[in-house]
Amino acid sequence: MQFQISNWQQLDKTAQQALLERPLQQQSDSLKQAVKQIIRAVRTEGDAALQRFSLEFDKLQSNPLRLSDESQQRLIGSLSDELKTAIQIAYRNIRSFHAAQVPQNIRIETQPGVICELNYSALDQVGLYVPGGSAPLPSTVLMLGVPAQLAGCRRVVLVTPPGQPEAGDIAAEIVYAASLCGITEIYTLGGAQAVAALAYGTETIGKVDKIFGPGNRFVTEAKQQVSQDARGAAIDMPAGPSEVLVIADDTANPVFVAADLLSQAEHGPDSQVVLVSPSEALLVNTISELTRQTALLPRAEIAKKALSNSRLILTPDLATAALVSNQYAPEHLIIQTADDQGLLGKLTNAASIFVGPYTPESAGDYASGTNHVLPTYGYSRNHSSLSLADFYRRYTVQHLTADGMRDLGPTIVKLAKAEGLDAHANAVSFRLAELALHAKISEGNRP
Amino acid sequence: MQFQISNWQQLDKTAQQALLERPLQQQSDSLKQAVKQIIRAVRTEGDAALQRFSLEFDKLQSNPLRLSDESQQRLIGSLSDELKTAIQIAYRNIRSFHAAQVPQNIRIETQPGVICELNYSALDQVGLYVPGGSAPLPSTVLMLGVPAQLAGCRRVVLVTPPGQPEAGDIAAEIVYAASLCGITEIYTLGGAQAVAALAYGTETIGKVDKIFGPGNRFVTEAKQQVSQDARGAAIDMPAGPSEVLVIADDTANPVFVAADLLSQAEHGPDSQVVLVSPSEALLVNTISELTRQTALLPRAEIAKKALSNSRLILTPDLATAALVSNQYAPEHLIIQTADDQGLLGKLTNAASIFVGPYTPESAGDYASGTNHVLPTYGYSRNHSSLSLADFYRRYTVQHLTADGMRDLGPTIVKLAKAEGLDAHANAVSFRLAELALHAKISEGNRP
Numbered sequence: 001m002q003f004q005i006s007n008w009q010q011l012d013k014t015a016q017q018a019l020l021e022r023p024l025q026q027q028s029d030s031l032k033q034a035v036k037q038i039i040r041a042v043r044t045e046g047d048a049a050l051q052r053f054s055l056e057f058d059k060l061q062s063n064p065l066r067l068s069d070e071s072q073q074r075l076i077g078s079l080s081d082e083l084k085t086a087i088q089i090a091y092r093n094i095r096s097f098h099a100a101q102v103p104q105n106i107r108i109e110t111q112p113g114v115i116c117e118l119n120y121s122a123l124d125q126v127g128l129y130v131p132g133g134s135a136p137l138p139s140t141v142l143m144l145g146v147p148a149q150l151a152g153c154r155r156v157v158l159v160t161p162p163g164q165p166e167a168g169d170i171a172a173e174i175v176y177a178a179s180l181c182g183i184t185e186i187y188t189l190g191g192a193q194a195v196a197a198l199a200y201g202t203e204t205i206g207k208v209d210k211i212f213g214p215g216n217r218f219v220t221e222a223k224q225q226v227s228q229d230a231r232g233a234a235i236d237m238p239a240g241p242s243e244v245l246v247i248a249d250d251t252a253n254p255v256f257v258a259a260d261l262l263s264q265a266e267h268g269p270d271s272q273v274v275l276v277s278p279s280e281a282l283l284v285n286t287i288s289e290l291t292r293q294t295a296l297l298p299r300a301e302i303a304k305k306a307l308s309n310s311r312l313i314l315t316p317d318l319a320t321a322a323l324v325s326n327q328y329a330p331e332h333l334i335i336q337t338a339d340d341q342g343l344l345g346k347l348t349n350a351a352s353i354f355v356g357p358y359t360p361e362s363a364g365d366y367a368s369g370t371n372h373v374l375p376t377y378g379y380s381r382n383h384s385s386l387s388l389a390d391f392y393r394r395y396t397v398q399h400l401t402a403d404g405m406r407d408l409g410p411t412i413v414k415l416a417k418a419e420g421l422d423a424h425a426n427a428v429s430f431r432l433a434e435l436a437l438h439a440k441i442s443e444g445n446r447p
Numbered sequence: 448m449q450f451q452i453s454n455w456q457q458l459d460k461t462a463q464q465a466l467l468e469r470p471l472q473q474q475s476d477s478l479k480q481a482v483k484q485i486i487r488a489v490r491t492e493g494d495a496a497l498q499r500f501s502l503e504f505d506k507l508q509s510n511p512l513r514l515s516d517e518s519q520q521r522l523i524g525s526l527s528d529e530l531k532t533a534i535q536i537a538y539r540n541i542r543s544f545h546a547a548q549v550p551q552n553i554r555i556e557t558q559p560g561v562i563c564e565l566n567y568s569a570l571d572q573v574g575l576y577v578p579g580g581s582a583p584l585p586s587t588v589l590m591l592g593v594p595a596q597l598a599g600c601r602r603v604v605l606v607t608p609p610g611q612p613e614a615g616d617i618a619a620e621i622v623y624a625a626s627l628c629g630i631t632e633i634y635t636l637g638g639a640q641a642v643a644a645l646a647y648g649t650e651t652i653g654k655v656d657k658i659f660g661p662g663n664r665f666v667t668e669a670k671q672q673v674s675q676d677a678r679g680a681a682i683d684m685p686a687g688p689s690e691v692l693v694i695a696d697d698t699a700n701p702v703f704v705a706a707d708l709l710s711q712a713e714h715g716p717d718s719q720v721v722l723v724s725p726s727e728a729l730l731v732n733t734i735s736e737l738t739r740q741t742a743l744l745p746r747a748e749i750a751k752k753a754l755s756n757s758r759l760i761l762t763p764d765l766a767t768a769a770l771v772s773n774q775y776a777p778e779h780l781i782i783q784t785a786d787d788q789g790l791l792g793k794l795t796n797a798a799s800i801f802v803g804p805y806t807p808e809s810a811g812d813y814a815s816g817t818n819h820v821l822p823t824y825g826y827s828r829n830h831s832s833l834s835l836a837d838f839y840r841r842y843t844v845q846h847l848t849a850d851g852m853r854d855l856g857p858t859i860v861k862l863a864k865a866e867g868l869d870a871h872a873n874a875v876s877f878r879l880a881e882l883a884l885h886a887k888i889s890e891g892n893r894p
Binding site: 293 | 534540584585791812815826832840848851859866871877
């Protein structure tokens with residue numbers, strides 16, 4: 001493997017920008033068209049289309065779609081106690097971090113007789129997409145299922161493509177993690193067709209209000225398309241390839257730094273890996289470690305491809321390293337420096353930050369308690385990490401008493417007239433007139 | 448005007464659904480293409496493109512783009528004290544309701560030595576789009592500007608098309624409302640070109656992270672397009688025509704009900720107006736009032752067009768009226784019934800609820816304190832009313848102590864191995880090995 005260290009200060013603005021530019025992730029028109037057709041087929045043909053696509057894409061014969069309770073019990077029974085315990089610990093930590101996020105309704109009187117409320121209501125029905133592929137992802141089940149459970153969504157549906165196509169089965173880890181989150185409505189279904197089924201419903205699968213979870217290009221495109229239709233479903237956030245940026249100084253252990261970069265690189269060939277340091281020695285030693293550790297990995301080929309696009313950036317100091325990170329706006333940001341708390345104050349635009357030598361990204365990916373569903377691809381500058389709030393809708397309630405209307409009414413009339421909206425003004429002045437009439441009558445009734 | 452009362456119980460499911468169906472709001476391909484070209488022109492030509500489009504669409508000659516401080520002062524000086532006071536009262540109420548929403552950072556130890564934080568950070572730069580057109584909308588300035596000010600966004604930019612094209616001026620009300628919110632960066636610019644300038648920046652206008660505010664079809668489409676580009680900008684919410692649903696029983700005053708329906712209808716010919724009631728008398732009396740009040744309105748023609756698509760629905764009882772509302776998922780929901788608090792508990796899927804005889808929609812549109820930027824077109828079932836939260840990004844921070852790593856590490860390794868991600872496991876086991884070595888050394892050093 002060839003690595004190149006870029007010296008930030010020796011680059012002009014354009015070259016600096018180019019260095020941090022992410023590769024363009026344009027969905028091809030043919031992919032968009034294919035997804036559009038899959039969605040249309042599911043909307044018009046329902047389950048029949050799901051069966052056809054499952055056979056075509058997942059080689060799944062005569063799919064019963066819904067995973068029966070018996071199958072769920074059988075799969076859970078097959079899991080080792082050791083793995084069950086590990087999933088339980090992750091569940092417990094994720095649950096306690098998200099339970100601390102339960103929102104409080106707000107009720108205030110903005111002026112006498114004018115009461116305003118901001119209320120939170122759990123989304124009624126949510127769909128969780130859990131990718132299948134080479135390995136099962138019980139951690140994603142927990143990251144989506146725990147907040148859905150805590151918010152109290154009335155219906156939580158999980159879809160995931162089959163792990164072993166012949167058996168039509170889902171991985172036991174996924175089913176067990178789902179059971180901890182109280183999820184029993186599970187479908188062996190993946191791809192754009194699963195997203196379409198969740199968004200519009202079929203004979204078997206009821207439609208949901210919002211779809212959460214990561215997926216491949218087809219899933220991503222399908223989520224995008226259904227979210228742009230009011231009759232479809234909302235989605236959690238825009239998607240992009242996973243990425244990490246590490247800031248390390250010469251107190252950092254290159255073994256740890258290299259391992260952290262590799263744990264990002266092994267995700268996929270399009271994973272983004274960036275190391276920023278004011279220490280040339282740390283950069284050089286990390287490169288040696290990267291070569292040594294990569295050789296040991298079963299997924300070395302994937303990691304190598306990702307590393308070939310990695311960025312190793314030498315900065316004059318840590319303050320500049322922070323600026324580089326803020327400009328890149330990473331999904332994951334790892335800080336391994338002597339004064340990590342001081343640096344933390346300078347860092348913006350990162351979705352999840354890992355502080356100190358004993359906080360690898362893997363901790364947050366699995367079990368520290370934070371959510372691993374995060375805005376990536378630069379979206380962290382204007383999108384939020386997934387949290388409990390995403391499983392609620394916020395709405396307002398207001399109530400004006402007669403006195404409140406008497407006091408505030410004239411102001412509303414003035415503003416409505418200034419905007420040329422006479423009916424808005426009338427809705428108030430008719431009420432003020434009625435109140436004035438009432439006042440007169442009760443005055444007249446006085447002895 | 449012809450009105451027709453639909454009897455909910457006499458309709459089958461399909462007819463009920465059809466009655467509540469909103470008219471299809473499909474952006475034409477030619478509109479999409481036109482907006483795409485405007486965005487491309489602004490990205491490549493910058494200010495020159497803005498000048499050209501302003502001349503073409505807004506008949507604005509030699510536009511200086513930015514409204515000078517002198518012009519701002521002159522405009523503010525031209526405003527009557529009466530109107531200034533009304534805007535101040537609205538500002539005060541909106542501010543106190545949104546100030547109650549300031550989020551608290553969260554920090555918890557999910558297990559000993561594992562510290563997780565959820566932090567809020569104000570969006571750095573935001574752009575506020577305020578529509579121009581027939582009348583200035585200072586209320587929209589307050590609804591967007593107050594939360595931006597409270598959150599503490601570093602840069603807040605306002606764009607709005609010219610009020611009087613010849614003068615190139617913006618309405619004094621808008622400038623005054625902006626000044627209360629601390630906004631001085633104001634551009635005389637509207638349409639898709641304004642959205643493009645905010646999303647990508649030009650020589651004069653710096654790019655922003657997120658764009659807020661309503662607009663016409665071009666603005667809506669441009670917001671949609673830039674939000675799908677990671678290099679563009681995030682947006683507040685999907686758009687649709689404004690709408691109101693009123694639930695009233697025979698205790699309601701038909702004068703008020705009709706006025707509320709009309710204050711929605713006057714917004715535009717595509718406004719949606721729905722009245723649901725178990726009282727046939729109330730429905731009939733409201734129809735008479737609608738005819739009487741419409742005749743008095745300057746915007747009667749617009750209101751009549753909207754009313755021609757209105758829905759008047761007779762239900763067997765209030766519980767069914769609540770079901771109709773929940774199925775429709777209105778932007779604005781007005782309740783004028785004897786037991787309004789009891790009904791409130793049955794209502795879901797509304798973005799802003801107005802309770803009682805003295806709470807017209809106009810109250811929330813202008814001055815009660817709640818935000819009038821709301822999900823419409825059925826989006827209220829899975830999107831939130833605009834609130835202070837939309838002006839922040841949430842991110843997480845975590846820190847594991849050496850002890851925290853020792854305790855949690857083995858769990859992470861197990862989960863990573865179960866998911867086939869060896870580098871993720873290595874990032875932990877290398878740290879555990881180092882800690883074990885340290886422990887051995889310090890043990891060896893003991894006397």
